[in-house]
Amino acid sequence: MPESWVNFAERLGADLHLELAGTGSRRAVLMRALREAIESGRLAPGTRLPPYRSLAADLRVARNTVADAYAELVAEGRLTARQGSGTRVAERVAPLPSTRPRAVAVPPRPVHDLVQGQPDPSAFPRGAWLASARRALNTAPHDAFGPGDPQGRPELRRALAEYLARVRGVRTSPERIVVCSGTAHALRLLARVLGGSWAVEAYGLPFHRGLLAECGVRTVPLDVDGEGADTGGLGRARAVLLTPAHQFPTGGPLHPGRRSAAVAWAGDTGGVVVEDDYDGEFRYDRRPVGAVQGLDPEQVVYTGSVSKSLSPGLRIGWMALPARLVPEVVAAKGEREPYAGAVEQLTLADFLAGGSYDRHVRRMRQRHRRRRDLLVSVLAERAPQVRVSGIAAGLHAVLDLPEGSERSVVKAAAWQGLAVEGLSGYRHPGWRGPVRDGLVVGYSTPPEHRYAGALDLLCRALPLAP
């Protein structure tokens, strides 16, 4: 034990032994020792700790090291810091989740990640984005730095209207587009404006169901089969939330008849079709399926974002709305809370209008397709018994599993160090129809050099032929 720790004990005037076990930075070691001393009660509640400057001098470490450790322990509620009374052990240390390893066996932290949802963050086009930021900052009108329009910058709404028409067949105008911080934000706004109960796909993102519930919207599951969601019996729902380009997560496009049925239902009942076009740009073997919105812009809310194409860190999404909903949705956003910053909006407008977005999507599409092809060929060779579906588009595929085996496969993968999810986690809790066992394999997240390794682990976790 270094001498300095003894000094610390003496300074406290207490018979204190600090356990300096384990590795890590000086700050981590110090924090661990202090936590242990507090939790064991050897540093009694109310005990005043030495000023961080003195302790740092004693320990011969940087002042920041001690100050940070104190601050973090204060943030954890283990210490308190009040002016005039110094840093003390908190009177009642709130029970905190233990950071020690639990006695039960847990799988290792995953090394490989095939959970769907994120593009590879290392593929973000930093240079092209900076070039757009430069042009945006050089050419922005002064009013861009004023309070801003909650509907979104007109430059971005123009660029989006043009892009969505050209690439996704969306029929809209800049006046009908509302910029927001992503699909989740769009759904919150729509839930507030529309209310009621919504039909949703029996398989879908639990996060979306959860946020609708938070906003007071009850969700009712629709059957999903090889032709997408069954839109035949929408009844008296206020809205239906669909993923028509590539059903999430099962993977097929919505059948044309079911598209028309949804739009006709909306026209007849005054209901609203909410189209989540989360990965519409990524289709590999033929032209993308156009947006349902193009069938009837007055009945369909189209939502999209840059989260799958560029980065979820940018927090920019959009809605193309029926004219009648624009004022209410803008009002729901709040007068002074445009949320997406003006510089980012102008940067994205330039990125779209100058063709950088097209180029990036094209490059990513090629990359995703290569990854998809590798997934399919590796499975064909090493696990030919497994049926793969949903591969015509998107950033993930579904692997069918024998009935009752899903849980154990996910667990086996976790023990291999591979994070991957089962279909059951996407199932609506109220769904009483037929269920499927399967894996949802996202192939966009791993960096290039780790993808093959992830596929190898996946194959090891799959069940052998029955």
Added chain:
Amino acid sequence: MPESWVNFAERLGADLHLELAGTGSRRAVLMRALREAIESGRLAPGTRLPPYRSLAADLRVARNTVADAYAELVAEGRLTARQGSGTRVAERVAPLPSTRPRAVAVPPRPVHDLVQGQPDPSAFPRGAWLASARRALNTAPHDAFGPGDPQGRPELRRALAEYLARVRGVRTSPERIVVCSGTAHALRLLARVLGGSWAVEAYGLPFHRGLLAECGVRTVPLDVDGEGADTGGLGRARAVLLTPAHQFPTGGPLHPGRRSAAVAWAGDTGGVVVEDDYDGEFRYDRRPVGAVQGLDPEQVVYTGSVSKSLSPGLRIGWMALPARLVPEVVAAKGEREPYAGAVEQLTLADFLAGGSYDRHVRRMRQRHRRRRDLLVSVLAERAPQVRVSGIAAGLHAVLDLPEGSERSVVKAAAWQGLAVEGLSGYRHPGWRGPVRDGLVVGYSTPPEHRYAGALDLLCRALPLAP
């Protein structure tokens, strides 16, 4: 009337006369003519308009001109556009507010703006911001382009903790800072987490009172005098919202005794002091008054933003929170909705850490001080009867007016083409104590070359000596 308009009438097969009165762009003239024809009923509901390409060819204008006009009329609900049936006059044209001049006299659109609240948008430091964006994009770790931490990027939280400690005497740590999209966002989150009824200053931002009410928080007004808000009788409020550095809008700093009283009340009752430090960096004649938060970081929530210092268009703000509130506030933000984009957050972190923020604030402080000095000297010369207060800090001053004259002075200013607000608009509607007549003069918004003109109009609107 140009021949092309006749063609248009013929093409519709109707005896149509389009009024081409007035000036403006081709699109504006076309829209006005179409609106008039629709509203008068001469273009009957259901009438199909020619395709925009044909009409553009006929009129010899750009296709976009016609397409935009159609799109805007669709957005207004005057036309409908459905696939397969072309663009038609809407069946039931919803009543829209008339765009024609009303019969009653209205003041001209203001040419000069002395409404408080916004920094001059032309002063945004574009070059320095771009330099920070470049460094941020070049050095960001890959995970910056992943889903992100709802609490905010650690780089920004570190830079803010350091800056706020140095400049505002805030005692915090990166772990206690939550990044949000501005003070309004911070108040919404706090209202949701704290609930209850809040004490607010009898004079304050109606926008803040309104959003608290929206979130279900009842506000109770506190008397405001020359020593700021009277924090003596906070009673059983859940929180008190204060502007201690520079009472908004009356302009004084909160008296030290009242600061301690607020913090002591919080400690005794478990209430929370919410400190809106909206312009704490801008103090002119002596050192800035430190934040109340420094007295007791466990009882005070400190909020700030870049809206007054850089631009409200960036949508970045922050809170320094008592440790116990961090998890709840982060949860209230929502798991996948960090709101402020990662690139902007990293850019601001660099802007703060590299000293650009200090340099910009210093430059703006000098500029605001010159403007304040000019305001004071012009008034001393041309309206010596008017008492000016709140000038030691901030971006606005208060001009006292004779009792009962406020409304007519604001109106007189509007007729001169000058936008400026009276004190009464800031008064809590539930306030039953003494009231003041006065003008709130914001001097930060006008561009440099228009400031003197605005002051001239202000003097002309002021009442002569009694």
